[in-house]
Amino acid sequence: xxxxxxxPLLALAAVFGLAFAGPASAEPTRYPLTxxxxxxxxTFSAPPKRVVSIGQTQTEIxxxxxxxxRVVGTAVWFSPVAKPYEAxxxxxxxLADNDPSFxxxxxxxxxxxxxxxxxxxxxxxxxxxxEQFAKVKVPTYVSPTDCVxxxxxxxxxxxxxxxxxxxxxxxxxxxxxxxxxxxDRAEKLVAELKARxxxxxxxxxxxxxxxxxxxxxxxxxxLKGDAFMAGRNGVPAYILSKLGARNVITTNEEWPLVGWESxxxxxxxxxxxxxxxxxxFPADDIEKKLEFxxxxxxxxxxxxxxxxxxxxxxxxxxxxxxDTVDGIETLARSLAGFxxxx
Numbered sequence: 001x002x003x004x005x006x007x008p009l010l011a012l013a014a015v016f017g018l019a020f021a022g023p024a025s026a027e028p029t030r031y032p033l034t035x036x037x038x039x040x041x042x043t044f045s046a047p048p049k050r051v052v053s054i055g056q057t058q059t060e061i062x063x064x065x066x067x068x069x070r071v072v073g074t075a076v077w078f079s080p081v082a083k084p085y086e087a088x089x090x091x092x093x094x095l096a097d098n099d100p101s102f103x104x105x106x107x108x109x110x111x112x113x114x115x116x117x118x119x120x121x122x123x124x125x126x127x128x129x130x131e132q133f134a135k136v137k138v139p140t141y142v143s144p145t146d147c148v149x150x151x152x153x154x155x156x157x158x159x160x161x162x163x164x165x166x167x168x169x170x171x172x173x174x175x176x177x178x179x180x181x182x183x184d185r186a187e188k189l190v191a192e193l194k195a196r197x198x199x200x201x202x203x204x205x206x207x208x209x210x211x212x213x214x215x216x217x218x219x220x221x222x223l224k225g226d227a228f229m230a231g232r233n234g235v236p237a238y239i240l241s242k243l244g245a246r247n248v249i250t251t252n253e254e255w256p257l258v259g260w261e262s263x264x265x266x267x268x269x270x271x272x273x274x275x276x277x278x279x280x281f282p283a284d285d286i287e288k289k290l291e292f293x294x295x296x297x298x299x300x301x302x303x304x305x306x307x308x309x310x311x312x313x314x315x316x317x318x319x320x321x322x323d324t325v326d327g328i329e330t331l332a333r334s335l336a337g338f339x340x341x342x
Contacts, residue, residue: 026183033178038118038147040130042139047180048112052095052105054127055116056081057321058143061173062114063088064322065185073108075100075127076116078276078315082323098280102128106136112179114141116319118152141179144171145320149233150254157254160233163241166197169320193325200328201242204335210244212335215268215304218255218318219276220283223292226257227283235320236272239327243335245270260298270338271304272331276315286312309338 034043052073053059059074060082068088075096081089095104099120105113105127113133115121121128121140133140146152148171149162170190177186216230216237229249230236237247248266249258271293275286283289293299293310304310311334317327 026177026187029178029181029183035141035175035178037175038122038142038144040140042141044112044139044179048110048139050109050111052100052108052110052113053115054100054105054113054120055143056316057145057319057323058114058116058172059089060085060316061176061322064189065173065176065180065182067176067180067182068092070180072110073100073105076120078278078319080277082316097278099126102132106138110138112139112141114143116143116321117146118142118158119146119155122147122152124155141175143320144168144175159252160231160254161252163233164235164238164320166193166238166324169193169322169324173322189322193322196325197242197328200325200332204243204332207335212245212270213248213266213268214240214245214270214272215248215263215266216240216272216274216313216318217283217289218274218315219281221281223282223288224296226259227263228255229258229263230272230318231256234318235324236318236327239317239324239331242328243331245331245335260296264298264302267302268304269307270309270311270335271302272311272313274315274318275312278315 032043032045034041049070050072051062051070053062053071055076056078059071062068062071063085068085071092073093073095075094076099077097093108113121118125120126121130121142123129130140145164145168148168150158150160152158173186173190174183177183218228218230220227230247231253232247232250233252234254240247248268249256273286273289276284278284290310293305299305311331313327313330314323316323317330
């Protein structure tokens with residue numbers, strides 16, 4: 001089984017034989033800039049010079065836009081930073097691998113705090129509420145991928161009321177472009193991602209992937225207990241839908257806990273196992289995931305396991321960001337490489 005590596009956008013584009021026509025020139029930002037963001041109104045009088053980024057996807061979008069020199073602190077990392085950004089990331093202070101404190105964020109004297117999840121900055125934010133930051137005159141920006149078509153009021157990973165699409169990532173990129181007055185860079189990045197996505201979908205157009213049943217396993221608190229599986233409207237479900245495959249999990253929860261007996265009843269033809277560096281739960285370790293699938297009395301009987309149709313996918317691809325396209329490419333390559341099952 002080949003574990004995919006995360007590669008630079010342009011390098012992967014070269015592998016897929018893409019040639020990009022430059023996007024139309026974008027207008028420079030006129031300040032003051034006012035945006036509506038996750039039910040809040042935010043205003044900027046100038047491009048922020050000091051940014052704290054809480055969430056790997058947000059951090060890597062900033063790096064991809066050439067804004068690494070503005071980032072003064074990061075937190076919430078699931079895997080190593082993508083290789084193109086290793087040098088710039090090495091110069092940036094990591095406040096925490098997981099959740100930073102409100103005080104640690106403010107100590108960096110940010111002019112903007114951006115978050116990947118409302119779980120961190122939102123109505124019940126564990127780092128801080130948006131009004132807390134507003135009181136000290138620090139604007140906050142939460143990725144639209146976590147609030148548009150998604151209800152986080154119940155806590156946890158939230159419930160998606162509408163299918164995630166990459167348009168939300170493109171909105172995030174373009175709004176960063178406006179905030180930092182780099183809209184030309186934002187449009188170029190969006191064009192590259194769209195071209196890669198189209199190419200990956202074309203690569204499996206002739207495969208019999210339509211309605212292929214798939215389950216995506218993120219992790220488990222206990223290896224022998226229920227598993228966090230991708231819900232029907234999240235990022236992994238979007239990846240499956242782009243390739244014509246079907247998610248066997250039908251709940252709207254982002255990452256519902258599902259028993260292996262229920263997964264066995266659905267009997268997916270393919271299992272996607274998520275690989276990450278985080279070690280919060282035992283099943284965060286990909287090797288433990290794979291060993292469980294091979295040896296568990298229930299999981300080992302699944303068609304996906306018996307037929308060797310297990311895809312290892314980097315955690316970044318399962319999160320709403322620029323790496324989501326990596327997930328489409330990874331699954332497309334894997335489906336193309338699987339032998340037909342009689």
